[in-house]
Amino acid sequence: MANRDLTAHVKRIGSQDKIATGILTAIVAVVMALVVAIIAYIIVRGGGRALTPGFLTNTPTDDILPGIVYQLWDSFYLLLVTLVISVPISLGAAIFLVEYAPDNWITSAASTAIETLSSLPSIVVGMFGSLFFVVTLGWGISILAGACALTMFNIPILVRTIQQALEDVPRSQRDAALAMGLTRWETTLNVLLPAAMPAIVTGIVISAGRVFGEAAALIFTAGSAPARLNFANPFNFASPTCPFNIFRPACSLAVYIWRLTSEPTEGSTEIVWGTACVLIVCVLLFNLLARVLGKFLARRLTAE
Amino acid sequence: MAKLMPKRRLENIGLGITGACVALVAIVVIALIFMVAQQGLTTFFVDGIDPIEFLTGQHWIPEQDTYGALPMIVGSFAVTLLSTLFALPIAIGSAMFVVEVAPGFGKRVFQPFIELLVGIPSVVYGVLGLYIINSLMRSIFGEAAGTGAGILSGAIVLAVMILPTITTLSIDALRAVPNQYREGSYALGCTRWQTIWHVVLKSALPSLMTAVILGMTRAFGETLAVQMVIGGVERSMPSGLLDPASTLTAALTAGLSNATSGSVYYHALWSLGLILLAMSLVFILIIHLIGKKGAKDNG
Numbered sequence: 001m002a003n004r005d006l007t008a009h010v011k012r013i014g015s016q017d018k019i020a021t022g023i024l025t026a027i028v029a030v031v032m033a034l035v036v037a038i039i040a041y042i043i044v045r046g047g048g049r050a051l052t053p054g055f056l057t058n059t060p061t062d063d064i065l066p067g068i069v070y071q072l073w074d075s076f077y078l079l080l081v082t083l084v085i086s087v088p089i090s091l092g093a094a095i096f097l098v099e100y101a102p103d104n105w106i107t108s109a110a111s112t113a114i115e116t117l118s119s120l121p122s123i124v125v126g127m128f129g130s131l132f133f134v135v136t137l138g139w140g141i142s143i144l145a146g147a148c149a150l151t152m153f154n155i156p157i158l159v160r161t162i163q164q165a166l167e168d169v170p171r172s173q174r175d176a177a178l179a180m181g182l183t184r185w186e187t188t189l190n191v192l193l194p195a196a197m198p199a200i201v202t203g204i205v206i207s208a209g210r211v212f213g214e215a216a217a218l219i220f221t222a223g224s225a226p227a228r229l230n231f232a233n234p235f236n237f238a239s240p241t242c243p244f245n246i247f248r249p250a251c252s253l254a255v256y257i258w259r260l261t262s263e264p265t266e267g268s269t270e271i272v273w274g275t276a277c278v279l280i281v282c283v284l285l286f287n288l289l290a291r292v293l294g295k296f297l298a299r300r301l302t303a304e
Numbered sequence: 305m306a307k308l309m310p311k312r313r314l315e316n317i318g319l320g321i322t323g324a325c326v327a328l329v330a331i332v333v334i335a336l337i338f339m340v341a342q343q344g345l346t347t348f349f350v351d352g353i354d355p356i357e358f359l360t361g362q363h364w365i366p367e368q369d370t371y372g373a374l375p376m377i378v379g380s381f382a383v384t385l386l387s388t389l390f391a392l393p394i395a396i397g398s399a400m401f402v403v404e405v406a407p408g409f410g411k412r413v414f415q416p417f418i419e420l421l422v423g424i425p426s427v428v429y430g431v432l433g434l435y436i437i438n439s440l441m442r443s444i445f446g447e448a449a450g451t452g453a454g455i456l457s458g459a460i461v462l463a464v465m466i467l468p469t470i471t472t473l474s475i476d477a478l479r480a481v482p483n484q485y486r487e488g489s490y491a492l493g494c495t496r497w498q499t500i501w502h503v504v505l506k507s508a509l510p511s512l513m514t515a516v517i518l519g520m521t522r523a524f525g526e527t528l529a530v531q532m533v534i535g536g537v538e539r540s541m542p543s544g545l546l547d548p549a550s551t552l553t554a555a556l557t558a559g560l561s562n563a564t565s566g567s568v569y570y571h572a573l574w575s576l577g578l579i580l581l582a583m584s585l586v587f588i589l590i591i592h593l594i595g596k597k598g599a600k601d602n603g
Contacts, residue, residue: 017495024405027397028414031471034464035417041436042428092325100319110326112588113333119518119584120336121525123553127560127577128336131343135565152336155329183311185318206423213425216527216553220560257427258528261434269435276428283423 039280046277049270056278059228060256066267068275070229073243074143074250075212075282078222081147081246082154082211087204089151090158097159098166099184099192118156122216125152130220144246146222150211157210161203165196194301202294209286213279215254223249224259253279337581344578347371347571358575364538364555366569373552373576375541379455380551380583382542383530384523386459388516391467395519396512399474404500415475421468430532433461438533441546449546453535456545461533462523470519477511478504510598514591521587525580527553552576 049055058067093114101107129149139145169192177187193200218224230241240248251259257275260268348355353371361372398418402410437460438452481504489499505512535548536558542549550558556576563570 013495013498017497020497020500021405024397024401027394028401031394031398031467032414032417035421038424038432038464039420042432089325089328092322093329096319096322096326100322110330113330115588116337116585117329117333119521119525119588121527121553121580121584123525123527123556124340124577124580124584125336127556127574128339130560131339132335152332159329183315183318185315188318209423213423213427215425215427216557219557254425254427257431258532261427261431261532272431276431279425279428283425284420287420287423 039284042273042276042280046273046275046280049274050277050281052274055274066271068253068256068271068278071251071253071256071275072278073229074222075252075254077243078143078146078150078218078250078252079208079212081143082150083204083208085147086151086154086158090155090162091200093155094159094162094166095188098163099188114156114159117152118160120152122153122214125149126217126220128152129217134221139247141221141223141249142247143222143250146218146250147246149217149221150214153214153217154207154211157207158203161207162196162200165199165203166192168199169195197301198294198297201297202290205286205290205293209283209290212252212286213254213283215252215258218252218255219258222252222255224251224255225249253282340574340577340581343571343574344581345575347568347575351568351571353568353572358572362541366559366563366572369568371568371572371575373579375538376550376552376555376576377579379534379538379542379549380524380553382455382545382549383458383462383534383551384520386455386545387462387466387523388470388520390459390463391470391519392516395467395470395515396474398471399478400500400504402475403478404496404504410475415472418468418471421464422472426465426526426529427532429461429465430529433457433529433533437461445546450548451535453533453548454546455534455542455549458530458534458549458551459545461529462526465526465529466519466523469522470515473515473518474508474512477508477515480511481507510594510601513594517587517591517594521584524583524587525553527557530554531557552580556580 052065054062054065055067056072057069058065059069060066060071093110097107097111101110126149129145129152133139133145133148134141137145173191173195174187177191178184182190228241229243230239231243235244236242237245239245242248253275257272257279260272260275347353347358358371358373359377360374361370362374363370363372364375398414402414437457441449441452441454441457485503485507486499489503494502530551531554534550534554536550536554537548538550538555556573559569559573563573
């Protein structure tokens with residue numbers, strides 16, 4: 001009797017196990033199908049417009065085929081300015097937290113501050129930027145204000161990846177350098193940073209992909225009005241049409257999509273999909289670049 | 305001694321530079337909290353709006369100077385909880401598969417895949433929601449869905465957005481469970497599912513809760529994707545899941561460009577920002593409490 005029960009029990013838990021495995025497999029299949037479907041849909045839906053000759057090089061006011069050349073330029077330029085500001089600060093902060101941080105309340109307050117920054121809604125960062133950078137510091141609606149807002153959004157991501165990269169450097173390398181009589185600063189510059197470089201570069205490129213698509217923090221800091229740029233005369237830095245002027249308003253690809261969907265005009269749906277496709281392809285390229293660059297640097301640095 | 309001095313100076317320079325970076329970040333965060341609090345509290349202390357009425361008022365009509373934030377607060381919590389409800393089983397299920405059933409496949413194929421979802425910008429999710437989910441809602445629910453914009457559409461879009469966050473963190477949580485636990489369970493004759501359900505899931509519970517809270521933080525603060533699909537109606541309380549509604553973030557995005565700085569409306573919007581800020585601080589606090597409790601339970 002007891003024996004029979006046991007066999008039934010074994011059978012039951014066995015089939016439970018099989019059913020559970022089946023369900024888990026199905027869930028994973030659905031998730032992967034979802035990812036493929038999302039990306040494929042955007043590329044198929046917007047690819048036609050994105051590949052139309054002129055879409056990437058025409059101005060948004062073009063009568064025949066409105067393009068996105070200004071938005072494309074502004075997106076990359078905003079990204080560049082953001083990285084120029086955020087990489088040194090994040091690098092410094094991460095080095096401090098990993099190498100120097102004394103174990104006291106100041107350090108824990110600093111890491112709490114960074115954690116707070118990472119969980120802030122981007123619109124709150126945008127609001128703060130619209131008051132602090134735009135009004136208090138008097139920069140106006142500008143690329144610089146937008147880049148600073150993006151920096152606040154980017155710093156927590158960067159600090160965490162750089163911290164991780166530095167912590168992953170083997171303890172023995174650090175000890176060896178210190179035992180040779182190098183200071184901690186020299187150890188960091190000459191031993192730790194080169195060793196952690198592949199991971200740091202990968203982290204920077206991945207964060208660049210996130211910054212590239214961010215819009216909420218930009219609407220009230222860099223503006224949402226499409227700029228008019230004059231590429232023929234790029235060195236008149238004070239002019240509002242100068243592509244390199246960091247005190248002019250700018251509209252990135254992501255902000256442009258938002259603006260077109262909230263104020264639709266004739267034919268704007270096609271432009272939205274085309275722009276979304278360009279945005280997705282850029283982000284995917286950043287992802288790919290991060291992987292390739294990380295592998296390349298790792299091989300380069302370990303081969304020597 | 306003379307030769308040692310430059311070394312010490314070098315060390316101080318390093319400490320100074322890196323310390324300044326950390327100090328800068330901390331100062332900016334403090335400035336942000338201070339500024340949002342100052343602007344947000346002006347509504348109550350200078351413009352004379354009763355904070356209790358602000359939090360419980362059911363109508364947000366700036367033209368009539370009626371500022372009740374409850375519709376947005378309810379909207380924010382509704383989309384956050386619903387999207388977590390949708391995403392959680394899928395996220396934990398995928399994490400179980402990746403860690404317990406097919407670890408090699410998980411690391412090489414599934415994780416890079418799900419990371420692609422993280423990279424998709426929030427506006428693109430908004431576009432997908434606006435053109436696909438909303439028309440899907442219309443064809444499923446017909447007239448009842450109106451334009452298709454509403455809390456349910458917002459929650460579905462958010463569920464996809466927070467899926468990678470919860471999945472990745474759950475994978476880490478399950479991976480961190482010591483292998484001896486599994487081996488012990490298998491040695492007692494348990495099946496894989498019994499091991500996952502009774503042993504792995506239980507011991508990973510605190511980290512899984514952290515994963516869920518982080519997902520909720522992201523959902524709560526998500527701005528443009530929600531704003532594009534939820535319909536943006538903050539005048540009165542939503543009465544159902546298909547009703548167009550608004551969230552704190554959506555109301556901010558829509559309102560901030562129309563408000564003149566210094567007006568009561570402008571300050572009221574900052575008060576909404578203050579609620580958002582307070583909520584994200586609460587989420588952080590919860591994560592810390594879970595972490596502390598987990599550390600205590602494990603000795």
